[in-house]
Amino acid sequence: MEAAKRRRFNLMRSRLPYLFLAVLLVYIAICFAAQLNRLWAMQASLQEVEQQVIQVRDKNSALWDRLTVLESEGYIEDAAREHLGLIKPGETRIITVIPEREEPEIDRSIKD
Numbered sequence: 001m002e003a004a005k006r007r008r009f010n011l012m013r014s015r016l017p018y019l020f021l022a023v024l025l026v027y028i029a030i031c032f033a034a035q036l037n038r039l040w041a042m043q044a045s046l047q048e049v050e051q052q053v054i055q056v057r058d059k060n061s062a063l064w065d066r067l068t069v070l071e072s073e074g075y076i077e078d079a080a081r082e083h084l085g086l087i088k089p090g091e092t093r094i095i096t097v098i099p100e101r102e103e104p105e106i107d108r109s110i111k112d
Contacts, residue, residue, distance in 0.1 A: 069075055080086040087093050 085093070
């Protein structure tokens with residue numbers, strides 16, 4: 001009777017290793033899914049940043065083109081003539097005068 005009362009724990013017959021293995025597999029699956037989710041989010045963020053880089057490069061290129069135009073001799077000369085009223089030596093400056101429009105007088109007196 002003592003043998004029946006006293007059962008020894010047998011690891012090979014127990015369900016404990018299978019339970020431990022199942023918990024471990026679930027944990028690994030959850031960790032893998034979380035890392036995969038982070039990877040997808042990073043890839044989406046990377047694509048957004050790459051689009052921004054392309055836009056900034058295009059804008060930078062346009063600004064360099066504009067700077068090239070602004071630094072050209074022709075543009076500087078035109079700007080000096082138009083905005084500053086400068087002339088080259090030997091040239092005569094002609095200023096056009098626009099006559100003011102005369103407005104007709106209106107009789108504003110009150111007649112009774």
